[in-house]
Every structure is written in C-alpha cells, then in structure tokens.
Amino acid sequence: MAEAAGVEIRLxxxxxxxxxxxxNVDALIIAVGSKPVVPPIPGLQDDNVIVVNNYYLEKDKVSDQVVVLGGGMAGCEAAIHLAQEGKSVQLIEMRSELAPDANIRHRPLLLAEIEQNKIHVHIGYKGLRVTEEGVVCTDEAGKEHLVPGTTVICALGQQARRDVVExxxxxxxxxxxxxxxxxxxxITTAIYQGYHAALDI
Ligand SMILES: Cc1cc2nc3c(=O)[nH]c(=O)nc-3n(C[C@H](O)[C@H](O)[C@H](O)COP(=O)(O)OP(=O)(O)OC[C@H]3O[C@@H](n4cnc5c(N)ncnc54)[C@H](O)[C@@H]3O)c2cc1C
Known part of the structure; x- marks a missing residue:
C-alpha cells in the first residue's frame, strides 16, 4: 500500500x-520504536535465555520446561502459546497481578487462558539470577526460591528509543x-499518532 501510494522505501x-x-527535508516523523528491557540480572545474557521479541527467530532453541520472566501482556501471551504447544510453563511476575495494562475486555480472557492451560504462576516473585536449572527469585518475604526450567523467556518490557529521538x-x-x-x-496508538502527524504537515 505504501509503494502504491508513492512512498519511496529505503531499507x-x-x-x-x-x-x-x-x-534537507521539510518534515521528519520519528517512528523509531522501542527496544526490549534486559536488566543486568546475572545469567540473563546466557544461551538458555531468549528475549520474547526474538521468539520466532529462536523458537527451535526452546526446551519443554520453560520459565517466562515477566507477566505483562507479552509474557502472558508467550506463556499461553508455549503451554498450548505442550510445554510445562512457569510464569514469574514481581507485581501483585498479571497484565494490569491489558484492557477490560482482553484481560479476563487472558487470565482464563492462563488457568485453562495450567500455567504455574508466581506472583510477587522477583528474578535475582538465571541458572541452568531455572530462575532464582525472592518472594515478598525475601525468601529465595528456584523456579525450574531449562529455557527462560525474557519478557520484561520495552523501552522507548529516546536516545535516537533526542x-x-x-x-x-x-x-x-x-x-x-x-x-x-x-499498534493502534502508533497508527493513530502517525496518521495525525502526517495530517499536521
Ligand atoms: C512481544 C511483543 C508483542 C506485542 N504484541 C502486540 C499486540 O498484540 N498488539 C499490539 O497492538 N501491539 C503489540 N505490541 C506492541 C507493538 O509491537 C508496538 O506498539 C508497535 O510495533 C509500535 O510501532 P512503531 O512503529 O512505533 O515502532 P516499531 O514497530 O518498533 O518500529 C520501529 C522501527 O524503526 C526502526 N529504527 C530504529 N531506529 C532507527 C533509525 N535510527 N533509523 C532507521 N530506522 C530505525 C526499527 O528497526 C523498527 O523497525 C507488542 C510488542 C512486543 C514487543
């Protein structure tokens, strides 16, 4: 559609x-997106960890025992998908609830799928380090637990590329x-803002 409308695309x-x-352009619309948050948790750079954004590129590496670190929308959806593929899935979230940002219609359906697919949910758990056996976490009382799994999906959110914007x-x-x-x-927000930015030129 972009090409048909006369847009010159430079990949x-x-x-x-x-x-x-x-x-020497008259107008610039900056749409450089975000990048995944990968905090300096020991072991999070290791080979048994896949950042959720890269899941489809690296899905052959995913074992049958998976820990999903981060229970936002992306983490919940990844957990459901993996459980539906027949894998045993542990889902870790440090806040007191899963996917609080999901909208009022989507969230109950998402939570029902998590229950139906027998995903093991650990609320109030904070990831401390990743090992070959799983993710060591602390609970709200500060006690350490190993959440077992041989593959870890890192789904800890996205960070706006503010450096490029600046x-x-x-x-x-x-x-x-x-x-x-x-x-x-x-996607809705990006398309809405893009449309209005173009109208304003
Ligand atoms: C795992 C995951 C699941 C998601 N699922 C959903 C969903 O189900 N529904 C939904 O609505 N949203 C979903 N989102 C969010 C959605 O992907 C984003 O909100 C949307 O892609 C934002 O669009 P954008 O155009 O702003 O940025 P992006 O889609 O990130 O595009 C930015 C582009 O800019 C390029 N770029 C960066 N810097 C430069 C530069 N200097 N020069 C040239 N190019 C550059 C990047 O390579 C990238 O291709 C999901 C996000 C993630 C991470």
Missing part, C-alpha cells in the same frame, strides 16, 4: 542527524514523534 538505512541534514529532534523545520519511541504502547 537497511539507519537514520542519523547527519543523514537527515544531508537530505538526536533527531531538531533536524527539520517540522518534527513529530510517534508510536513506541514516545512511550511503548500498541
């Missing part, structure tokens, strides 16, 4: 301040920022 092109200045913010007479680079959100 494999990293936009920098110098690039925009060289192009670099580009003064590069054109009209600049707008839209979507996840403002705040990690949804």
């Amino acid at each position: 494999n092109t990293t936009v920098t301040k110098e690039y925009v200045e060289k192009e 670099e580009l913010i003064d590069c054109a007479p009209y600049v707008a920022q839209i979507g996840d680079c403002v705040r990690a959100s949804t």
Whole structure:
C-alpha cells in the first residue's frame, strides 16, 4: 500500500542527524520504536535465555520446561502459546497481578487462558539470577526460591528509543514523534499518532 501510494522505501538505512541534514527535508516523523528491557540480572545474557521479541527467530532453541520472566501482556501471551504447544510453563511476575495494562475486555480472557492451560504462576516473585536449572527469585518475604526450567523467556518490557529521538529532534523545520519511541504502547496508538502527524504537515 505504501509503494502504491508513492512512498519511496529505503531499507537497511539507519537514520542519523547527519543523514537527515544531508537530505534537507521539510518534515521528519520519528517512528523509531522501542527496544526490549534486559536488566543486568546475572545469567540473563546466557544461551538458555531468549528475549520474547526474538521468539520466532529462536523458537527451535526452546526446551519443554520453560520459565517466562515477566507477566505483562507479552509474557502472558508467550506463556499461553508455549503451554498450548505442550510445554510445562512457569510464569514469574514481581507485581501483585498479571497484565494490569491489558484492557477490560482482553484481560479476563487472558487470565482464563492462563488457568485453562495450567500455567504455574508466581506472583510477587522477583528474578535475582538465571541458572541452568531455572530462575532464582525472592518472594515478598525475601525468601529465595528456584523456579525450574531449562529455557527462560525474557519478557520484561520495552523501552522507548529516546536516545535516537533526542538526536533527531531538531533536524527539520517540522518534527513529530510517534508510536513506541514516545512511550511503548500498541499498534493502534502508533497508527493513530502517525496518521495525525502526517495530517499536521
Ligand atoms: C512481544 C511483543 C508483542 C506485542 N504484541 C502486540 C499486540 O498484540 N498488539 C499490539 O497492538 N501491539 C503489540 N505490541 C506492541 C507493538 O509491537 C508496538 O506498539 C508497535 O510495533 C509500535 O510501532 P512503531 O512503529 O512505533 O515502532 P516499531 O514497530 O518498533 O518500529 C520501529 C522501527 O524503526 C526502526 N529504527 C530504529 N531506529 C532507527 C533509525 N535510527 N533509523 C532507521 N530506522 C530505525 C526499527 O528497526 C523498527 O523497525 C507488542 C510488542 C512486543 C514487543
């Protein structure tokens, strides 16, 4: 649709301040998105860990005993998918409830699927370190527990690419920022903001 509308697409092109200045554009819409949050938890960079964003690229590496670290929307959906594939799934969340950001219609359905698929949920558990046997967590009383699993899915949220936005913010007479680079959100938000940014030019 973009091509049919006359959009020139440049793939494999990293936009920098110098690039925009060289192009001498009248308007710039920054839509650089977000990146996954991977905190410095020991073991989280190891080979038995897959960041949820890369799941489809690395799904062959997923064993039958999985720990999903992070019970937001992405973590809950990954857990359900893996359980439906017949895997044993442990889901860890440090807050007091799963997917509090899911909307009022979606959330009850998501929670029902978690129950139906026999996912082992650990609420109020904070991940301390990842080992080959699973994720060592503390509960709300500070007691340590090993949540067992040989593959760990890291689903600890998304972080807006504010560094790229800050670099580009003064590069054109009209600049707008839209979507996840403002705040990690949804496709609907990104499309809505993109549409209105284009109308404003
Ligand atoms: C695991 C997961 C599941 C999700 N599921 C859903 C869902 O079911 N429903 C829903 O609505 N939302 C979902 N989301 C959120 C949704 O993916 C985002 O809100 C949406 O993709 C944001 O769109 P965007 O265009 O702002 O950013 P993105 O889709 O992230 O696109 C940004 C693009 O900019 C490129 N880029 C970055 N820096 C530069 C640069 N300097 N130069 C050129 N290009 C650059 C990146 O490579 C990327 O392709 C999910 C997110 C995750 C992580």
